[in-house]
Amino acid sequence: MKRKAKASALILAAVLGSAVLLGGCARQTGAADPVAITVWHYYNGAQQVVFSRLVNEFNETVGAQQGIVVEPHSYGTIGDLTQQVKDAIYDKVGAEPLPDLFAAYADTAYEIDRLGMLADLGEYLTTEEQQAYIAAYLDEGRFDTGGFKIFPVAKSTELLSVNKTEWDAFSAATGASEADLATWEGIASLAERYYDWTDARTPDLSGDGKAFFGRDAFANYILIGSMQLGVELFSVEDGRITLQVDHDVMRRLWDNYYVPYVKGYYASYGKFRSDDLRTGDIAAYVGSTSGATYFPGEVTRADGSTYAIEGAVYPLPNFAGTQPMAVQQGAGMVVVKSTEERERAAVTFLKWLTAPEQNIAFALASGYLPVTRAANDVETLLQAAQDAEVEMTPVLRGTLEIGVEMSENYEFYTSRAFAQGYEARQVVENSMSGRAKTDRAAVEEAMAQGVDRDTALAPFLEDACFEGWLAEFNRALAQAALS
Secondary structure, eight states: OHHHHHHHHHHHHHHHOOOOOOOHHHHTTSOSSOEEEEEEEOOOHHHHHHHHHHHHHHHHTHHHHHTEEEEEEEOSSHHHHHHHHHHHHTTOTTOOOOOSEEEEOHHHHHHHHTTTOBOOGGGGSOHHHHHTBOHHHHHTTOOTTSSOOOBOOOBBOEEEEEEHHHHHHHHHHHOOOGGGGGBHHHHHHHHHHHHHHHHHTOTTOSSOOOOOEEESOHHHHHHHHHHHTTOOSEEEETTEEEEOOOHHHHHHHHHTTHHHHHTTSBOOOSSSHHHHHHTTSOSEEEEEGGGGGGOOSEEEOTTSOEEEOOEEEEEOOBOTTSOOEEEOBOOEEEEBOOOHHHHHHHHHHHHHHTSHHHHHHHHHHHOOBOSBTTTOOHHHHHHHHHHTTOOOOHHHHHHHHHHHHHHHHSEEEOOOOOTTHHHHHHHHHHHHHHHHHHHHHHHHHHHHTTOOHHHHHGGGGSHHHHHHHHHHHHHHHHHHHHO
């Protein structure tokens, strides 16, 4: 009980901003000239608020005692941050100096590590300290250059979020079952039924049904789906990449995304699918657990009217007959090579930040999953929230509960880093999804000109359409990954 009380007090301080204040004597125990450590990150909204509060708490406690001051800077998105880092690394005119540590995905970290610019974090953590973290999270940062270069701070996976208000009406009218939400085949079937149901609600119009589903981070669908179906798309050994594009696997992926999309059963309009759910253009989407705080509380129709909705969360769907698998994602922190003093100071902050009390506080506010074994527990998370009187939306609560359960019951996968990994992933991200969006627009244009729906769809449902896409996908992927 004493340990729990202590944890709750620290969580309350982090989440509510009641930082622990030290007396004048304690502040004087640090070095006369404290080491100022800069950290670049991409957190926004609730994530940025809690991260800033935790940084302040560190500076006023451990930092004050050990003579370390952490100075955080946000760059909006991971893309913006990555560009800032690369500008600094390659001495672009006007670029800021490199920070001491920054958030990075494995592909970016691998590219920079090949330049010899990242510190080996294993030199600053004992074997016992490393064993406190979930092994897969540390392994993501172990490159062929040796050691480990990415410090896991907060991780995420993907799950299914649903407009429960819309689902309840759809289910009551059609008998749609939640069991179908468990597989990609079930999602496609539900989406067809939803399209027909919404189309029938306007008897004076035909072919105006609504899309049911959308997904963020489309590359994850291809990478995880291919792996789950028995073929690792990017097979990496000793930094060397072998592309494994299986015809039958790609066809199954195509049939469960491109085909329903081009038929109007799936959709993507805004920057994120939560935006599309907010406008009522879809009723369900797959997105990151870290996006839980962005699930809308209401839908805004095209005419500006709104209505409140409830949300529900489900595990990530799987292909029928396969073992559950999901992506392991979320940028970690890398430390730039400098002096032992600065590197050790940066790691001191990261170890403090990922200690269970602080890591839980960040998880409760953001939807990210804790990275230590001790914190990655549903009961611990919910008890901490109750003790700290943290109010969580049902979606955030469900996200944490299901996210942790998935970390125990799903195989979490992330492809190994390799040179040109970012460029290759962009091909995977945009090839099928971009073709689906373009072809759906062509179908809609044909229908607007009076062509009946079946005739407009016919060219895009032929085998030749898939074969043509697959040939182009192979060509583009090889050019990006192997050039």
